[in-house]
Amino acid sequence: MNISIPGILLGLGAKCLLSWALVFLQRNHICRSFVGVFSVSLAVVDTALTLTFTTIYIDSDGHVFLLDLQLTRYHTCLLAQIFGQVYSALQWPVVVVASLDHLCTMSLQPSACGAKWIVHSVVTVLMWYLAALYVFLLSDFIPVLEDVPHHQMHQCWVFHTTQISQIAMLLFLVLGCAALHAVCSTRLLKNPPLRGQSTDHSRTHSRTNVAGQALRIFLDTWALFLILLAVLLLVPMEIPAYLGLNVAWLCLVNSFLIAVLFCVVCPTSQLANGSAAVPPDSFCEWRLNLAWEQRTEHDCTK
Structure with a gap:
């Protein structure tokens, strides 16, 4: 161009x-x-x-x-x-x-x-x-x-960048899969577990809840930026390569990676007692509500 x-x-x-x-x-x-x-x-x-x-x-x-x-x-x-x-x-x-x-x-x-x-x-x-x-x-x-x-x-x-489109497509694909998984898991977990399956049910509920909260925190912060990114992908608009790598883009990627790792790693036991090390992020407030986990564990011990 x-x-x-x-x-x-x-x-x-x-x-x-x-x-x-x-x-x-x-x-x-x-x-x-x-x-x-x-x-x-x-x-x-x-x-x-x-x-x-x-x-x-x-x-x-x-x-x-x-x-x-x-x-x-x-x-x-x-x-x-x-x-x-x-x-x-x-x-x-x-x-x-x-x-x-x-x-x-x-x-x-x-x-x-x-x-x-x-x-x-x-x-x-x-x-x-x-x-x-x-x-x-x-x-x-x-x-x-x-x-x-x-x-x-x-x-x-000047040359245009294609890496932005590739990473953005991966980002939207992961978000779509995470949203679909959250919906399906919520429906499956509505069925009451058997007595011998209460521990597995609690762990599955724990992972699903953390993933859902991480996804919601990410979308609440970056929704407008994601809409703009989707528009750029649909137009499509060529982005000059010298503008492709910028700090704003890195901040979005940083928040996205933290959200994905919350879904994958899911250190719920460490998050519950406050000992987990959360990567720094100036835009998303990664505070997850884990009061439900403590109540679930208490019910399972009865």
Whole structure:
């Protein structure tokens, strides 16, 4: 797709401001999760890219030099394409690493997660490095530049991202399956259990209730964003690759992964006594009502 250079600059500037605003909003626990540390690194990279892009564009005569290399508007288009490819290459790895990080947080004791920010920082730097190596050495990335003098360039060809659509489709598929499972489980659990099956019935009820509450908390917070995401999928609208990976998107993915792990891991015994370590989330308040579980266990012991 062709986008004007001022349009690219405006999009990068808005993305940069949004990134730092969300980082500031999560400042109290930004280093407690991989998503938080990676969000800071993304905001820093966006800021550096925006400042470089602005400097080159303003000085249209080409008097900007870097290591004896004259930077022109050709390089602004090249930077937009390169970073777009790097951002696209990072989409799925970030989701996978964030899932493993949340799984570790919910499975281990809180005391075992004290200095994880060091590991998060090392993994973040390594992921940026590997993504850049992939784009330059392993991918089939070929820059697309106009055959005109640099001072006559007014727009750039940029690639669109497909990873956003893939992750969004997976997200809606999981939400649909979770909602269907919750409805079916609710109907099945209406039948009273036999005396010898009371323990299994209580465990099934426990898992279903936690999953239902996690799904409801997630939808109450992100419903409007999900509607917008569904509209983008149905149109369909091409999203420039340099805008695809942003902190707002990472916040949505972070909440979604926590909700999924609540459904899968379901540490109800730890949640009941308050010893479970819940991954940090600045948007969803993950407080589950487990009073019913204590009443059920009390009834089963009679």
